[in-house]
Amino acid sequence: MASSQIIILAIxxxxxxxxxxxxxxxxxxxxxxVKSKVFQWFNCVAYSTLAALLGRMIIxxxxxxxxxxxxxxxxxxxxxxxxxxxxxxxxxxxTILSAILLSFFxxx
Amino acid sequence: xxxxxIFLRGLKSLKGSRSPAIPLGACFIALGALLKDAGFNLQQxxxxxxxxxxxxxxxxxxxxxxxxxxxxxxxxAVWLVNFRLYPMTVSLFPLLDHKSQPKWKYYLSCHFLxxxxxxxAKDGYKKIDKKNRIDFWIGIGIGTWSTAILMTIxxxxxxxxxxxxxxxxxxxxxxxxxFCMMIGAMKNLSISIAVIGGTILGPFIYLISTEWALLxxxxxAGTIAFLFGGKNGE
Numbered sequence: 384m385a386s387s388q389i390i391i392l393a394i395x396x397x398x399x400x401x402x403x404x405x406x407x408x409x410x411x412x413x414x415x416x417v418k419s420k421v422f423q424w425f426n427c428v429a430y431s432t433l434a435a436l437l438g439r440m441i442i443x444x445x446x447x448x449x450x451x452x453x454x455x456x457x458x459x460x461x462x463x464x465x466x467x468x469x470x471x472x473x474x475x476x477x478t479i480l481s482a483i484l485l486s487f488f489x490x491x
Numbered sequence: 492x493x494x495x496x497i498f499l500r501g502l503k504s505l506k507g508s509r510s511p512a513i514p515l516g517a518c519f520i521a522l523g524a525l526l527k528d529a530g531f532n533l534q535q536x537x538x539x540x541x542x543x544x545x546x547x548x549x550x551x552x553x554x555x556x557x558x559x560x561x562x563x564x565x566x567x568a569v570w571l572v573n574f575r576l577y578p579m580t581v582s583l584f585p586l587l588d589h590k591s592q593p594k595w596k597y598y599l600s601c602h603f604l605x606x607x608x609x610x611x612a613k614d615g616y617k618k619i620d621k622k623n624r625i626d627f628w629i630g631i632g633i634g635t636w637s638t639a640i641l642m643t644i645x646x647x648x649x650x651x652x653x654x655x656x657x658x659x660x661x662x663x664x665x666x667x668x669x670f671c672m673m674i675g676a677m678k679n680l681s682i683s684i685a686v687i688g689g690t691i692l693g694p695f696i697y698l699i700s701t702e703w704a705l706l707x708x709x710x711x712a713g714t715i716a717f718l719f720g721g722k723n724g725e
Contacts, residue, residue, distance in 0.1 A: 398542035400570040408580020429578040430685035432709025435693025442694035481667040486660030
């Protein structure tokens with residue numbers, strides 16, 4: 384178990400490491416026009432980085448999610464995306480359903 | 492200073508059938524429980540969400556602490572996993588930019604940038620007059636940020652009542668919500684290529700390098716999407 388001092392240092396390090404990217408982004412934004420190619424490229428990279436993170440979270444999850452079977456995670460994800468599409472893009476139903484489905488499949 | 496009506500419109504994005512409150516709640520409750528496990532006290536857990544407010548980075552921090560990683564290693568690991576916030580900020584803030592707005596609003600409110608708030612802002616900015624978009628963003632940011640902090644506290648306090656199956660169930664809510672939001676955002680070819688390419692390349696490159704996977708997958712898939720998606724990105 385980490386000591387209190389180490390924990391505080393870790394919180395500071397994590398917060399600074401995170402804020403750097405946000406703040407650099409805000410500074411860069413001042414020089415980027417919405418109509419420019421650079422903006423379009425950043426937009427594509429942002430979406431694909433996010434998608435990469437999500438793909439990783441499902442296939443190689445960190446934390447408790449790693450204790451569920453890969454097949455079950457993908458199955459739950461596909462079902463919930465279908466519910467999202469067929470419920471006229473309601474987000475509340477598929478998200479609640481995902482928790483119930485995964486808890487259920489994992490407990491049997 | 493801040494247009495209250497527009498600010499409230501941003502804040503109200505927490506309500507309704509597209510509400511992010513449930514996925515945010517689910518993942519930060521799970522985080523609160525995890526931080527308790529990692530030896531954090533209540534104040535430290537709340538401070539982590541208050542000052543970091545980026546779930547993947549906080550997960551990396553907690554897991555690194557559990558395996559006894561050094562502070563420098565934690566810093567680098569978190570920076571790499573949260574570097575996505577840089578392109579995300581650059582692809583959002585120019586849309587909110589207006590000459591009449593003071594710069595401090597942008598410098599302070601960039602702290603609210605996280606996947607949830609970004610997706611909501613990208614989804615709704617067009618409905619807001621360009622002059623007031625930053626206030627709309629601040630409304631979204633305050634709403635999602637305070638939800639995250641509150642839920643971390645609730646998760647910490649309820650950790651003893653959450654069994655493993657419930658925690659696993661909570662952990663899937665966030666990726667499911669994000670995937671749904673991204674599929675909703677796939678309105679043109681370049682975004683569609685970016686999302687599908689990133690989803691495939693992310694786990695694939697992770698097999699080669701765990702730390703650099705996100706950065707490389709994002710750059711490669713994003714550039715392909717930019718080159719082949721045509722000039723219709725938003």
